[in-house]
Amino acid sequence: MAMRLLTAALRTVRRSRRLATGLIVLGLMVLLAVFSPLIVKAIGGGTDPLEVAAYEKWLVPSPGHLLGTDQYGRDVLAMVVSAMSVSLQIGAIAGVISTVVGVIVAFVAGYKGGWVDGILSTFTGILLVIPTFPLLIALSAYAKDVSLFQVGVMISIFSWPFAAKTIRSQVLSLRSRPYVDLARVTKARDLEIIFTELLPNLLPFIGVGFASSALGAIFGLVGLEVIGLGPGGVIDLGQIIFSAISTGALTLGAWPMFVVPIGLLTLLFAALNMVNIGLEEVYNPRREESPVSDETVLEISGLEVKYATNRGDVTAVEGLDLAVRRGEILGIAGESGSGKSTLAVALLRLLKPPGRVTAGSALFHPKGRSPVDLLKVSGEELRVLRWSALSYLPQGSMSSLNPVMRIQDQFRDVILEHAPDRKPVLGELIPRLLGQVGLEPRVARMYPHELSGGMKQRVLMAICVALEPDLVIADEPTTALDVTIQRVILQSLADLRADFGVTLMVISHDMGVHAQLVDRVAVMYDGRLVEVGDVRQVFKDPRHDYTRELIESIPRVGRRAS
Numbered sequence: 001m002a003m004r005l006l007t008a009a010l011r012t013v014r015r016s017r018r019l020a021t022g023l024i025v026l027g028l029m030v031l032l033a034v035f036s037p038l039i040v041k042a043i044g045g046g047t048d049p050l051e052v053a054a055y056e057k058w059l060v061p062s063p064g065h066l067l068g069t070d071q072y073g074r075d076v077l078a079m080v081v082s083a084m085s086v087s088l089q090i091g092a093i094a095g096v097i098s099t100v101v102g103v104i105v106a107f108v109a110g111y112k113g114g115w116v117d118g119i120l121s122t123f124t125g126i127l128l129v130i131p132t133f134p135l136l137i138a139l140s141a142y143a144k145d146v147s148l149f150q151v152g153v154m155i156s157i158f159s160w161p162f163a164a165k166t167i168r169s170q171v172l173s174l175r176s177r178p179y180v181d182l183a184r185v186t187k188a189r190d191l192e193i194i195f196t197e198l199l200p201n202l203l204p205f206i207g208v209g210f211a212s213s214a215l216g217a218i219f220g221l222v223g224l225e226v227i228g229l230g231p232g233g234v235i236d237l238g239q240i241i242f243s244a245i246s247t248g249a250l251t252l253g254a255w256p257m258f259v260v261p262i263g264l265l266t267l268l269f270a271a272l273n274m275v276n277i278g279l280e281e282v283y284n285p286r287r288e289e290s291p292v293s294d295e296t297v298l299e300i301s302g303l304e305v306k307y308a309t310n311r312g313d314v315t316a317v318e319g320l321d322l323a324v325r326r327g328e329i330l331g332i333a334g335e336s337g338s339g340k341s342t343l344a345v346a347l348l349r350l351l352k353p354p355g356r357v358t359a360g361s362a363l364f365h366p367k368g369r370s371p372v373d374l375l376k377v378s379g380e381e382l383r384v385l386r387w388s389a390l391s392y393l394p395q396g397s398m399s400s401l402n403p404v405m406r407i408q409d410q411f412r413d414v415i416l417e418h419a420p421d422r423k424p425v426l427g428e429l430i431p432r433l434l435g436q437v438g439l440e441p442r443v444a445r446m447y448p449h450e451l452s453g454g455m456k457q458r459v460l461m462a463i464c465v466a467l468e469p470d471l472v473i474a475d476e477p478t479t480a481l482d483v484t485i486q487r488v489i490l491q492s493l494a495d496l497r498a499d500f501g502v503t504l505m506v507i508s509h510d511m512g513v514h515a516q517l518v519d520r521v522a523v524m525y526d527g528r529l530v531e532v533g534d535v536r537q538v539f540k541d542p543r544h545d546y547t548r549e550l551i552e553s554i555p556r557v558g559r560r561a562s
C-alpha cells in the first residue's frame with residue numbers, strides 16, 4: 001500500500017518540472033527549518049542572538065551581523081531563520097489538519113452520496129462563504145495568548161472545506177468509473193476500494209489541498225502578527241515585517257529586516273504555488289475528456305479464420321464485424337481459446353499456417369493515406385504501414401527486444417527505417433518517448449537484460465508509438481506482470497492515448513484490465529462476438545450470460561490474481 005502510494009507520488013513528480021522545482025525549494029526550506037536551532041546557535045557564537053539586548057541596537061549589516069540588528073539589539077539573520085521555521089510549522093500543522101479532515105469529509109460525502117453527501121456538502125458550503133480572516137481575528141482575540149499549535153487548529157477550522165470541496169468532486173468522478181463499479185461487483189469492502197482504487201488516484205488533489213491550506217495558514221499567521229494577535233513566545237516573519245514598518249527600520253538603514261522576510265515569504269508562496277500548479281498540470285482535467293471521434297479507423301467485416309488440423313478445419317474466428325473508432329481504447333475480451341489472438345494476428349497479417357483467413361475484410365484508414373484492406377495489401381505496402389500506421393505489442397512481448405542491442409538503437413532502427421528525416425532529433429526524441437511511459441532517459445543506454453519485465457514492456461510501448469501510428473494492437477499487455485506493475489502499464493497506455501491520440505485495441509482475458517482502461521469492450525466467445533458496448537454499460541448490465549460470467553470470475557480487487 002505505502003509502496004503503491006510512493007510510486008504514484010514519484011510518477012506524478014516526474015511529469016512536471018514545475019512541481020519538481022517547487023518541491024526542491026520547499027525541501028530546502030524545510031531543511032533550514034529543521035536545522036534552525038543549530039543555525040541560530042552558530043550565528044550567536046557564545047550568546048543567544050535572539051535575546052533582547054544581545055547586541056547593540058540598529059547595527060547595519062556587517063560581516064558580524066549579515067542582516068544587522070533590530071531595535072532590541074537582536075540579530076536579524078537569526079530572527080529570520082527562526083521565523084522561517086515558525087512559518088513552516090504553522091503551514092504543516094494547518095496543512096495536515098485541513099487535509100486529513102478534508103479528505104475524510106470528502107470521502108464520506110463523495111463515496112456514500114445521498115443524504116450524507118447533502119448534509120456534508122451544505123455544511124462545507126456554508127463554511128466556504130464565511131469571511132475567514134475577520135473570524136480568525138475574533139477567535140484569536142478571544143482566545144488570547146494562544147500557542148502556535150492552537151493558531152494552527154483555528155486556521156484549519158476555516159481551511160479544511162477547500163480541501164474537502166476539491167477532493168469530493170474527484171471522488172464523485174472516480175466512483176462512477178467502471179473499475180470502481182467492478183470492485184463493487186466483486187464485493188470488495190468499501191475501505192479496500194478507497195485504499196486500493198481511489199486514494200492513489202486522488203494523491204494529486206490531496207497534494208493541492210495540502211499546499212493551499214499550508215499557504216493560507218502561513219499568510220493567515222502573518223496577518224495575525226501584523227495586527228498583534230499572533231501566538232506568544234515565537235518570532236514569525238509577519239512580526240519582523242510589522243516591527244520593521246512600525247519602527248521605521250527602512251529609514252534607519254535596516255532594510256534587510258523588511259526585504260528579507262518579504263523575499264522569503266514570496267519564495268515560499270512561489271514554491272507552494274508551483275507545487276499546486278504542477279499537480280494540477282500533471283493531473284490536467286483535460287485528460288479526462290474523451291478523445292474518441294466518430295471517425296472509423298478500422299472496419300472489420302465478416303472476418304473468418306480457420307486452422308487446418310488433422311481432424312478437419314477449426315474455425316477460430318467466425319463472421320466477425322467490428323468498427324474501431326479513431327482515438328478510442330477498444331477492449332477485446334474473452335476466455336482463453338475464444339479467438340482473440342487469432343483476430344489480432346490475422347489483422348496484422350502475422351497468421352501462420354495452418355491458420356488462414358477464409359473470408360472477410362479489414363478496411364484500415366491511416367491518416368493522410370488512402371484506405372487499405374489489411375487482409376489484402378501487398379507485403380511491401382504492409383512493411384510501410386507497420387510501426388508508422390499500425391503497431392503491434394505482442395503477447396509476452398518482453399522477449400521481443402533484441403538482447404544484444406542497447407534500447408536507443410532499437411528505437412533508432414524502427415524510427416529511421418520509416419522516418420529517416422528524424423535522425424537529427426533522435427537524441428531528444430528517444431528520452432521524450434521514454435519519459436512518456438515513465439522511464440528515465442538513462443534507460444536508452446541500457447541493454448534489455450538490465451531492465452525489469454515491466455520496464456521492457458514500457459520500452460516496447462514507447463517504440464510502438466514512436467512514429468505516432470493510427471492504431472496499436474496490444475495483446476495481453478499486462479499478463480505475467482506483478483499487480484503493481486500492471487497498474488503502471490495500464491496508466492501508461494491511457495497516457496499514450498491522451499498524449500498521442502493513438503487508437504488502441506487491447507486484447508485481454510482479464511475483465512479487470514478492460515474495467516480500468518478501455519472505452520468500449522467487445523466480448524468474444526468461441527470465435528464470435530457476443531457483445532460490444534460502452535464498458536460502463538457492459539459492466540452494469542451485461543446482455544450476454546457469458547459476459548456476466550466473465551465479470552463475476554474476476555479475482556477480488558486488492559487480491560493478487562493467480
Ligand SMILES: Nc1ncnc2c1ncn2[C@@H]1O[C@H](COP(=O)(O)OP(=O)(O)OP(=O)(O)O)[C@@H](O)[C@H]1O
Pocket residue numbers: 307308309314315316334335336337338339340341342343353354355509
Ligand atoms: N496453430 C493452431 N492450430 C490449430 N488450432 C489453433 C491454432 N492456434 C489457435 N487455434 C485454435 O483457435 C482457437 C482460438 O485461439 P486463440 O489463440 O486465438 O484464442 P485466444 O482467445 O487468443 O486464447 P489465448 O488467450 O489463450 O491466446 C482455439 O480454439 C485454438 O485451439
